[in-house]
Amino acid sequence: MKVVAFERSLQGTGASRRLRITGKTPGIVYGAEAQPQLIELDHNALWHALKKEVFHSSILDLEVAGKSQQVLLRDVQYHPFRQLVLHVDFQRVDAKKKLHTRVPLHFMNQESNPAVKLSSAVISHVLNEIEIECLPSVLPEFLEVDLAKIEAGQTMHAKDIVLPNGVSLVAHVEAENPVIASATIPAGAVADEAASGAAAEGEGDKPAA
The missing domain is CATH 2.40.240.10 (Ribosomal Protein L25; Chain P)
Structure with a gap:
């Protein structure tokens, strides 16, 4: 640019x-x-x-x-x-010196995630960018985070990001390995599921007419 x-x-x-x-x-x-x-x-x-x-x-x-x-x-x-x-x-x-900079995270396949589609899970993006180091020639414009397989109750961490060749997390990010995304089921959805289960059990307990 x-x-x-x-x-x-x-x-x-x-x-x-x-x-x-x-x-x-x-x-x-x-x-x-x-x-x-x-x-x-x-x-x-x-x-x-x-x-x-x-x-x-x-x-x-x-x-x-x-x-x-x-x-x-x-x-x-x-x-x-x-x-x-x-x-x-x-x-x-400097083309010969590594850069320390932040790049955006692009979250992919969130809508098609089974936990979202079938279990009403909500995926939260905890971080929207991450700090990396690399030579200028291989600096990515962004990093993709694949959310296709994250399950309800699970989290994704910095080390789960697939990095291009020549790109690495900076030392303190590597050591801390922060959460970048999490999948949770809202309390309302849990309550609805419990209520549905209780109703189904109640119907099963009714004596035959």
Whole structure:
């Protein structure tokens, strides 16, 4: 995904405020053993880009003054109540160094899960993203989580995710192995089932006429 930015020479609260009045958003690019670079971006284009999942989880081609560099979006500061982006941070990518970043989880086959269809189970997504490490060349846009076989009362953990070659969970996620999804039967469904069972037993106890 390509992002066009422009060099920015002025900094400070006043300069940033004036920049925003003109429909621009201040930002910075840092990392890869190079000097930080002040940039500005068109606010409307940035606002629409931020609504796309891929903008947050993939390597971006950032063009500044005609030169392109690969970056990751690292931080976004929003206005507390206005639809306004105050500042963005991008980190340069080194092709030879592993990245530590978060990628979205896409949950698959939830509707066709037998526990959902037959037992009224509800599958909750506990995490919507996970932290991984890999070289930039194999960074996935998202990871799929197959919910086809999770049963009522069961949970899925981070280690249950099938990772692409060259991709691994970061050390603390590997150690903690957090829950990413769980399947439960709502109390109402359990009560209904119990009531149905009791009614059936009651009918069986009635004397024949």
